Amino acid sequence: MFRRRVPVPFAFIAEADQFRSNVAPPPRERSSAGQTAGRWLIGLTVIAGIAGSLILGMPALSQDRSPADTQRSEASDGR
Numbered sequence: 001m002f003r004r005r006v007p008v009p010f011a012f013i014a015e016a017d018q019f020r021s022n023v024a025p026p027p028r029e030r031s032s033a034g035q036t037a038g039r040w041l042i043g044l045t046v047i048a049g050i051a052g053s054l055i056l057g058m059p060a061l062s063q064d065r066s067p068a069d070t071q072r073s074e075a076s077d078g079r
Helices: 011-016 033-061
Strands: none
Touching: none
């Protein structure tokens, strides 16, 4: 297979680095009070869920008790 060599003007690539548009993008819309409050509530809900799962999960993850302490019965009191 032979490739055709066609001259391509690459001047537009060199000019693209220097091109500046005089058209400004439209200003960003401000969030309404309801949208801002909704974002805060969602963030607080996520944080509360993470904190709650840590608080409820920590006793299950602790290893400071031995199995013998949790399996006491009245028969082992010596009566």
